[in-house]
Amino acid sequence: MSDFNLLDPFQFLSIPLGDWVESALNYLVQNFRDFFRAIRWPIDQVLSGIDSALHAMPPMVIIVLVSLFGWQIAGRRMGIFCAVVMFCLGLIGVWSESMTTLSLVLTSVFFCVIFGVPLGIVCARSDKVERMVRPLLDAMQTLPAFVYLVPVVMLFGIGDVPGVLVTIVFALPPLVRLTNLGIRQVPEDKIEASRAFGATPKQMLYKVQLPLATPTIMAGMNQTLMLSLSMVVIASMISVAGLGQMVLRGIGRLDMGLATVGGVGLVLLAILLDRLTQAMGQRSEAGITCHWYETGPVGFFYSLFRKAANSR
Amino acid sequence: MTDSNEILSIRNLYKVFGDKPEEAMQMLKDGLHKDEIFEKNHQTVGVMDASFSVKKGEIFVIMGLSGSGKSTLVRLLNRLIEPTSDTIELNGKDITSLADQDLLEVRRKEMSMVFQSFALMPHMTVLRNAAFGLEIAGTPVKERESRAMAALEQVGLGEHASSFPHQLSGGMQQRVGLARALTSNPTILLMDEAFSALDPLIRTEMQEELIKLQREQQRTIVFISHDLDEAIHIGDRIAIMEGGRIVQVGKPVDILLNPADDYVRSFFKGVDVSKVLKAGDIAAPDPSSIVRLNGRIQMPNNPANHEYGYLVDENGCLKGVLELTRMGSSPNPDALEDAQCAGYQSIESGRSLNELLGIVAKNPYPVPVVDAAGVFKGAISKSQLLQTLSR
Known part of the structure; x- marks a missing residue:
């Protein structure tokens, strides 16, 4: 080794990072198999529940339900929009794949909400926790999506559940951040007023902070949903089913038709989810002038019911 | 000194903002000025040596320019800000030594507050806002809504009960704020610059309303104001604050005729005597x-x-x-x-x-x-x- 060259020291110096990681992962896999299995279990349950529900229902039923939901939260036009988009998904022949992707996205959003919102609340309440969590969130967001796949595949193998897991990790940060932000942004005078009327910290959280932070939290939801969708597509590389896989397979086989159909399906799904969550955020943000049960389909039946009650 | 009429009495109340309040207290005892303390120690003295008592059924106005510590003082009363040293007694009960739960009870039942910025909850209807105090206290829905409705009727907002705050004008919003404070039927009403954000016409109207309300229900009100005319108009007694210190307490007329020092005198210079003095x-x-x-x-x-x-x-x-x-x-x-x-x-x-x-x-x-x-x-x-x- 006498030919050490200062201009190119890396002939001589190297760190066997790959070996280290491999042996570390091997150790983890061998010794903590049960732990990783335990993590898989709840995700598996939720995913298969949502997935089988979405696949069991006839498409028309789902279209009607989604449209009613859209109508309820954002008016009649949103309802019609939902129906059209869902109908198109069926028409181009990707209904089943869409439902798979949707169930993957919903599962990961479900877990993101379960972990993200409470974590955001804790961050908002304690500067110390926030200081600790922030770099973690930064790392989670700056790491290229692709890189996540490596450790997850090592630890959890391939398939839908690791796909959801990777998606959760990728999509969690904005929800935590925006929940934190939303609660911190609640005007001081409202907090003071609720304290002056003798609210406990818990009452303050549920009656004042969370309701007032809802628009921001919904914006976080929207971000999380969009990130989930993009990650679910990338995760098709670890053999996650759905629209992403169509695109991947299409590219692999140079089958542009298949890839395009999958892509269009993804776009339609993305637009639908984006519009719906944005509408939810706006609804809680824009000046509320009436109660939720006075609008949308519920309001329609409510007024029918009231009329019937009055005429009696 | 405990008069049966006295409902709230405060003795030697101090508040130091900062991380070393004891040092600042010691310096105050040594007779240093608060500016010197800030320079040496970076501790801000908010309120120092405030003593006064409020009688049952009177409107007690704490009046001073901004920065004089009046808003701090009123928040010390219900311990939204923790006092550094003092005694605050409400009906003979020491507020400062209360445990958390008892303090919540005091805030729920004994003292309610009206804010300069209204501080209504935008996501709640006017009725639910008015019932907020009772909701926090866990009163059953029916009872709290009927009591809130009664309070809204009192301030003339009965027909707006199902509106949302942002649909109301400033004056109406503050009426909701007032109704919210009245609903829990508190022993003492704390009003922090409650009318300062309103335009003059509405303000006068609200002042009249407050005086009427006080006359009808014998409310004890601690009212914070920076507006001398307002203080003289509605106050049974006024405490003048300057730089965290209470300079003078007395009936408007007494202060007007016998100002305690030059500060108070210059303060009252612009006052229209003919409006204040009665025949x-x-x-x-x-x-x-x-x-x-x-x-x-x-x-x-x-x-x-x-x-x-x-x-x-x-x-x-x-x-x-x-x-x-x-x-x-x-x-x-x-x-x-x-x-x-x-x-x-x-x-x-x-x-x-x-x-x-x-x-x-x-x-x-x-x-x-x-x-x-x-x-x-x-x-x-x-x-x-x-x-x-x-x-």
Whole structure:
């Protein structure tokens, strides 16, 4: 080794990072198999529940339900929009794949909400926790999506559940951040007023902070949903089913038709989810002038019911 | 010093903002000024050595310019800000030593607060906002809604119960704020610059409403204000604050007539005396001008000093104004009849000076002042009035 060259020291110096990681992962896999299995279990349950529900229902039923939901939260036009988009998904022949992707996205959003919102609340309440969590969130967001796949595949193998897991990790940060932000942004005078009327910290959280932070939290939801969708597509590389896989397979086989159909399906799904969550955020943000049960389909039946009650 | 009338008493209340309050307290005890303390130690003295008591059923105004510590002071009362050292007693109960749960109870039942910025909850209807205090206290829905509704009716917002706050004007929003504070039927109402964000017309209207409310329900109100006219108008008593210290406590008239120091004097310079002082405040009875009627006519001792006299019956009630010069020294009923000024005018003692300028100017005699029961309280002459106004 006498030919050490200062201009190119890396002939001589190297760190066997790959070996280290491999042996570390091997150790983890061998010794903590049960732990990783335990993590898989709840995700598996939720995913298969949502997935089988979405696949069991006839498409028309789902279209009607989604449209009613859209109508309820954002008016009649949103309802019609939902129906059209869902109908198109069926028409181009990707209904089943869409439902798979949707169930993957919903599962990961479900877990993101379960972990993200409470974590955001804790961050908002304690500067110390926030200081600790922030770099973690930064790392989670700056790491290229692709890189996540490596450790997850090592630890959890391939398939839908690791796909959801990777998606959760990728999509969690904005929800935590925006929940934190939303609660911190609640005007001081409202907090003071609720304290002056003798609210406990818990009452303050549920009656004042969370309701007032809802628009921001919904914006976080929207971000999380969009990130989930993009990650679910990338995760098709670890053999996650759905629209992403169509695109991947299409590219692999140079089958542009298949890839395009999958892509269009993804776009339609993305637009639908984006519009719906944005509408939810706006609804809680824009000046509320009436109660939720006075609008949308519920309001329609409510007024029918009231009329019937009055005429009696 | 505990008067049964006293509902809230504060003794030697201090608040130091910063991380080393003990040091700052020691420095205060050594007689350092708060600016020096800030320079040396970076501790801000918010309130120092505040002592006062609030009586049941009065409007107590804490008045000072911004930065004088008045908002801090009112927050110390319900411990939204923790005091550094002091005693605060509400109905003889020491607030400062309360445990958390008891403190919540005090905030829920004994003290409620109205804020300058209204601080209504935008996601709740007006009714639910008004019921907020009771909702926090865990009162059943039916009861709290009916009580909130009653409070809303009181402030004249009954028909807006199902609106949302942002649909109301500023004045109406503050009425909701007031209703919210009234709903829990508190012992003391704390109002932090409650009307300062409202435009002048609405503000006057709200002030009248508050005075009316206070009269009807005998509320005890601690009102914070930076507006002297407001303080004088609504306050039964005023505490003037400057630089964290309470400079003077007293009735508006007393402070006006006997300011404690130059600061208070300069503060009150711009005040329109004629609006503050009432006829009863400057009318002084002069026994040498009173002609008493108790079975017989009783002349004053040396009536020669006075051109006019006042006829008063055995109950002290004013019966007429007499021209003493026309009566002679040995009065008989006929002379009395003769000397009476026909159609004399009198003033009720509660009227402010600016209302009686015309009356005093028009009449040749010092105008007699009577209280609500008609009892003679004294007279106001032209020169006396001018002297008071030119103070």
